[in-house]
Amino acid sequence: MKYLAEYRNLEETKKVLDEIHNITKHEWNIMEICGGQTHGLVKNGILELLPEKVRMIHGPGCPVCVTPLNLIDKAIDLLEKGVIVCSFGDMIRVPGSKKSLLEAKALGGDLRILYSPLEAVAVAKENPTKEVVFFAVGFETTAPANALSVLHAEKEGVTNYSILASHVLVPPAMEAILDDEFCTIDAFLGAGHVCAIMGTEEYEPLVTKYKIPIVVTGFEPLDLVQGIYMAVKQLEENRFELENQYARVVKKEGNVAAKNVINQVFEIGTREWRGIGEIPNSGYVIKSKYKNYDAEAKFNISHIKVPENSSCIAGEILRGIKKPAECAQFGKACNPSNPLGAPMVSSEGACAAYYHFSII
Amino acid sequence: MEKIVDIGFETIHLGHGSGGELTRNLLDKIIFKTFSNPFLDQKHDGSIVEFNEKIAISTDSFVITPIFFKGGDIGSLAVHGTVNDVAMCGAIPKYLSLAFIIEEGLKVSDFIKIVQSIKKAADESGVLIITGDTKVVERGKGDKIFINTTGFGEMHSKANISIQNILENDVIIVNSFIAQHGMAIMSDREGLEFETTIKSDSTNLNYLVKDLLDEFGNNIKMFRDPTRGGLGTVLHEIANDISKGVFIKETDIPIEKQVAAACEMLGLDPLYVANEGVFLTIVSKEIASEVLQLMRNHSKGKNAAIIGFVTNNHPKKVVMESSIGGKRIVSPLVGEQLPRIC
Numbered sequence: 001m002k003y004l005a006e007y008r009n010l011e012e013t014k015k016v017l018d019e020i021h022n023i024t025k026h027e028w029n030i031m032e033i034c035g036g037q038t039h040g041l042v043k044n045g046i047l048e049l050l051p052e053k054v055r056m057i058h059g060p061g062c063p064v065c066v067t068p069l070n071l072i073d074k075a076i077d078l079l080e081k082g083v084i085v086c087s088f089g090d091m092i093r094v095p096g097s098k099k100s101l102l103e104a105k106a107l108g109g110d111l112r113i114l115y116s117p118l119e120a121v122a123v124a125k126e127n128p129t130k131e132v133v134f135f136a137v138g139f140e141t142t143a144p145a146n147a148l149s150v151l152h153a154e155k156e157g158v159t160n161y162s163i164l165a166s167h168v169l170v171p172p173a174m175e176a177i178l179d180d181e182f183c184t185i186d187a188f189l190g191a192g193h194v195c196a197i198m199g200t201e202e203y204e205p206l207v208t209k210y211k212i213p214i215v216v217t218g219f220e221p222l223d224l225v226q227g228i229y230m231a232v233k234q235l236e237e238n239r240f241e242l243e244n245q246y247a248r249v250v251k252k253e254g255n256v257a258a259k260n261v262i263n264q265v266f267e268i269g270t271r272e273w274r275g276i277g278e279i280p281n282s283g284y285v286i287k288s289k290y291k292n293y294d295a296e297a298k299f300n301i302s303h304i305k306v307p308e309n310s311s312c313i314a315g316e317i318l319r320g321i322k323k324p325a326e327c328a329q330f331g332k333a334c335n336p337s338n339p340l341g342a343p344m345v346s347s348e349g350a351c352a353a354y355y356h357f358s359i360i
Numbered sequence: 361m362e363k364i365v366d367i368g369f370e371t372i373h374l375g376h377g378s379g380g381e382l383t384r385n386l387l388d389k390i391i392f393k394t395f396s397n398p399f400l401d402q403k404h405d406g407s408i409v410e411f412n413e414k415i416a417i418s419t420d421s422f423v424i425t426p427i428f429f430k431g432g433d434i435g436s437l438a439v440h441g442t443v444n445d446v447a448m449c450g451a452i453p454k455y456l457s458l459a460f461i462i463e464e465g466l467k468v469s470d471f472i473k474i475v476q477s478i479k480k481a482a483d484e485s486g487v488l489i490i491t492g493d494t495k496v497v498e499r500g501k502g503d504k505i506f507i508n509t510t511g512f513g514e515m516h517s518k519a520n521i522s523i524q525n526i527l528e529n530d531v532i533i534v535n536s537f538i539a540q541h542g543m544a545i546m547s548d549r550e551g552l553e554f555e556t557t558i559k560s561d562s563t564n565l566n567y568l569v570k571d572l573l574d575e576f577g578n579n580i581k582m583f584r585d586p587t588r589g590g591l592g593t594v595l596h597e598i599a600n601d602i603s604k605g606v607f608i609k610e611t612d613i614p615i616e617k618q619v620a621a622a623c624e625m626l627g628l629d630p631l632y633v634a635n636e637g638v639f640l641t642i643v644s645k646e647i648a649s650e651v652l653q654l655m656r657n658h659s660k661g662k663n664a665a666i667i668g669f670v671t672n673n674h675p676k677k678v679v680m681e682s683s684i685g686g687k688r689i690v691s692p693l694v695g696e697q698l699p700r701i702c
Contacts, residue, residue: 013684045686089698113698115550115626221684336694347627347698357688 007220016225017049020232024051028235029184030228031177031320033170034191035062035348036219042353044221054232057184057320058353060173060276061191063138064090064346065318068272069308071166072096074301075135078164079109083299084127085164086112086120087135090347095339097306101135117149117163124153124161133295136163141193143167143284144258147265150286150293164295165286168271170194171202172282178210182321187231190216192223192246197262199254203242211240218246265290274342275308275315312341317350324354331355361479364390364472372466377496386494390472394479399455399490407490409455411514416451418442419510427474427504429548431541431559432636434507435477440562440636441587442511443485447566448583448639450519450573456482457510458492463502474505485564487511516570518577523602525581530670531648532606534640535568535661536561537616538591539623542633547622558619561637568660572641575654582642585635589693592631594640595678596692606678608668608690632693642670 006012032038038058041047047056060066073096079085085101092101092113105111110130114120117134124132136146146163153161170191177183190203195216203214213234217227227245234241244250262284271283286294296302308314311329316322324330324343334340336355343349367389375382392400399407422438432440439456446453458478462471482489540561547558565585572580586594591613599606615630623630637660643651648666655661678690 008683010684043688044682044684045688046684047686049684049686092698093695115552221682221686356691 007222013222016229020229021051023236024053027053028186029055029057030187030231031057031059031185032189033059033061038350039353040219040224042357058350060318062346062348065342065349066273067137067166068274070305073304076104078133079104084110084130084132086114089113093345094342117146121149121153124158132161134163136165139194140198143262147261150265162293162295162298167284172279176279187213189227190214192218195250197255197258200252207242213240214242216244216246216250275318309340314341314343317343324351361476370468372462374464374496394475395489397488414515416446416449416513418445421508423506426548430544432562433477435474436481437562438507438509439481440564442509444565444585446511446513447569448585450521451513451515453487453511453513453566455490455512456487458489459508460494461506462496463504464499466504516573518573520578526602528672529645530642531645532642532668533666535655535664536638537614537663539619539630539633541636543619543622563637565639568658579647585639588634590632592690593692599678600676603675605671605674607671609681610683612667614663614665628697632697
């Protein structure tokens with residue numbers, strides 16, 4: 001628990017909260033990009049301890065929430081065709097257009113819930129007569145392990161393994177949010193886990209272009225309030241800089257070995273974000289060299305395209321335009337037992353955070 | 361315990377569930393031999409027992425993978441689970457029924473291990489196995505072994521467990537560290553190796569419950585064991601049942617460091633992780649510290665702690681004060697907790 005307990009220290013956290021109250025003179029909107037940070041803020045009751053003038057806006061940083069509906073339907077289609085589909089746990093309850101992966105499993109699909117894509121390669125080795133697909137979603141954080149699974153399968157000569165990849169990148173999403181005409185964001189908390197892989201360099205152009213403070217921040221209560229303090233301080237002092245609150249984990253250059261693995265398997269390409277739409281250069285696509293490991297190329301599923309549920313405002317929630325409680329369906333037609341959209345079902349979704357933790 | 365040898369077969373097959381000679385063989389050589397007592401030895405369709413007072417009955421089915429785990433197995437769990445459910449009613453468990461559904465192909469050595477574990481847990485809990493059943497299903501139609509137990513217990517003469525008795529400012533006490541059983545199962549099931557081994561807390565709680573009732577009688581207003589769904593779900597159920605609020609403090613909830621770290625690593629909230637050796641009780645504020653002391657002096661309550669109280673504010677909601685002084689709702693668990701992406 002080293003690096004955790006000290007970041008849950010009541011006295012230290014209170015001191016920083018007091019400092020935020022002391023220095024806040026103007027109204028500020030700060031967006032935390034990462035869903036893990038949203039949950040940290042709500043779960044620890046930090047939102048109510050902040051000055052009224054400091055409003056936290058919840059960003060699109062939940063990998064489950066931004067995975068397009070099409071892709072969930074594609075995974076379900078594979079499952080129904082007899083493919084063994086492997087997935088992280090929090091994807092399996094997210095509704096597709098007709099059902100979730102969990103419901104497809106109950107109807108007879110061979111769905112495996114795993115902790116690592118390397119386990120999926122092992123499943124492929126154990127089932128040589130079947131095709132095995134890993135549902136490889138996530139931000140930059142999970143890309144190295146997913147890329148590694150492809151390299152591992154290649155090295156082991158496993159040919160019945162592929163990944164259904166939907167990797168999205170944080171900086172293009174931030175840019176899309178800043179370019180939105182309804183954007184009211186004054187500063188960002190950067191996603192600590194993503195920066196642990198990618199480093200902080202790619203945020204510098206955003207700071208300069210949009211004259212906006214970005215503070216790379218961790219996930220514990222003290223991390224979060226320190227990140228908010230650093231952002232508010234910059235805003236009050238009329239500065240815009242890239243700062244790193246999470247220096248115990250995040251280096252400027254990131255994790256070079258992980259980045260090399262990503263670059264071997266993936267290249268930058270256009271990606272669709274659920275609720276937001278297509279953003280150019282916003283994600284990873286599998287390089288043609290590895291197309292045998294690309295489930296989209298391997299199976300005939302590219303025709304699967306479905307519209308979003310029109311009563312779900314996930315897109316506005318993910319862009320920080322609306323808060324969960326401002327949705328007419330929140331807690332009524334949409335709840336964790338019957339979610340209309342991914343932000344309510346994902347363990348990192350903003351709607352789920354508000355539903356489970358906050359006092360409304 | 362007597363060693364069971366030379367039974368003449370190594371795996372359970374469909375014939376052992378036929379009701380014929382092979383079934384008799386299985387029962388005589390393993391079940392009756394292990395659980396021998398005057399009621400069971402009659403080998404009748406059922407048993408006739410005597411109760412002087414009101415009785416409490418509880419039944420539960422045990423379906424768990426893996427069937428052997430650190431700190432227990434499906435057999436001891438099937439005893440503890442039902443013994444504890446009877447105890448939570450304010451009763452003293454006395455008898456258990458025991459029904460097996462066995463999947464064809466189960467190793468007899470594993471079956472014997474489970475049966476002997478049941479015997480040990482039953483002896484330690486002071487209950488007799490008085491009737492039972494054995495069925496065998498085809499391979500692929502079960503998950504090695506399923507066990508159903510039904511417990512019968514005599515109500516404690518002083519017990520008056522009723523949610524109607526719960527008032528504002530009553531105190532909520534738990535007897536032990538939470539989330540151990542769920543994390544032990546998960547680490548065994550997923551082959552996760554944590555730095556320190558986490559063991560299931562599966563145990564019988566009936567003696568501690570009896571001591572509390574002997575000492576504090578009807579001032580004990582509720583017992584509840586938060587098994588599946590964990591502490592968070594049970595607290596939520598209580599708030600709903602009594603139409604009052606429940607207020608707890610995160611820092612007061614007893615949790616072992618290694619269990620907390622394992623939950624952290626897997627992205628699980630310990631409030632929703634299953635327990636087997638944990639119960640909570642609600643008592644009036646006046647006797648709370650004495651109750652706590654009695655629990656701490658008992659082997660099953662050494663780590664007991666007051667975790668919160670009942671309030672008329674926020675009815676039907678559980679509010680938790682976080683470690684940094686913020687407040688948030690504790691909602692019931694929806695579905696299973698699942699490992700997260702990042």
